[in-house]
Amino acid sequence: MKNTAIKDLPRSDSDRIENVRREIFERAIELFDSYGFRGTSMNRIAEACGVSKPALYHYFDSKSHLLDTLYQDIMSDFFSSMETLARKESAPPTEKLGRLVELQVLHNIHNSRFLKIFWRERHEFDEGARRSLAQREREFEEWVRSIIIAGQASGEFAQGSPQVLMLSVLGTLSTVHRWYQYANASPEEVARSIRQMVLTGVAETKR
Incomplete structure (x- = not known):
């Protein structure tokens, strides 16, 4: 310290x-x-x-308040970027999803130490903070789901349950902070590789 x-x-x-x-x-x-x-x-x-x-x-009412404020501080810019990306009407769904994947991978890697603590200790948030956190997570999931639905409508993504595809994508991204240091690759290389894997996985197969 x-x-x-x-x-x-x-x-x-x-x-x-x-x-x-x-x-x-x-x-x-x-x-x-x-x-x-x-x-x-x-x-x-x-x-x-x-x-x-x-x-x-004087700065924090409690440990829970400190942890919640730290989460908001780290995640606020990320969620703002995600919302802007999701609402960018001119971008095709493939570009949106690819960029979203890259941004989250890089964010998770750069904040890996906090995220390890957050996932271990998130049950310690007080009830109000847990409700706020759950609402923010549902909003993020809906942004991803809306991109997938748009990609299916345009023929860029394969048909299937948007909910399953969304959870599959986010499940892949949620563990990056745990293993990226074993990848022997830069954060940018990890982000590009996962982007390619995700887009290949959701892409409509051309016949």
């Missing part, structure tokens, strides 16, 4: 609040990874950050 205490970050920096939050995120991830969510107290996080527990509560 970094040795600089949160209190020693420059106070004149206009982005200080955001920098403090990111420092807390970084150290919380280290602790969640080492001790698990339940094994990491707010006292332990505050100690790692070099601040008092009341000072930590």
Whole structure:
């Protein structure tokens, strides 16, 4: 972990609040990874950050709030990009799905440490955060499903259950963060390979 205490970050920096939050995120991830969510107290996080527990509560109401905020921070730009892509009417479904696959693979690789913790600890979110998370996931699934339906309608994708195809694609993408380091390939190469595999799998067979 970094040795600089949160209190020693420059106070004149206009982005200080955001920098403090990111420092807390970084150290919380280290602790969640080492001790698990339940094994990491707010006292332990505050100690790692070099601040008092009341000072930590100034930024986060609880560990669950911290974990939820970290998830929102990491995923917000990704979901925004996905929504823009899904609604890009001029792009053909094959291009949309291929780009979606590449973006998610790269995102999952670049955030692999957090995602390992997230999938292990997501049950620790409070009820409201779990509902919000489930709603966001359903929205994402619907974007992918709509691309598949459009591809079937245009003749680019094979006919079949859009739900099954969507879950198959997302199931493939959901494990990348666990094994990519064994692929002996760059993140971009992994993304291109999975894109090709997915598009080949859903493509309409020409007769």
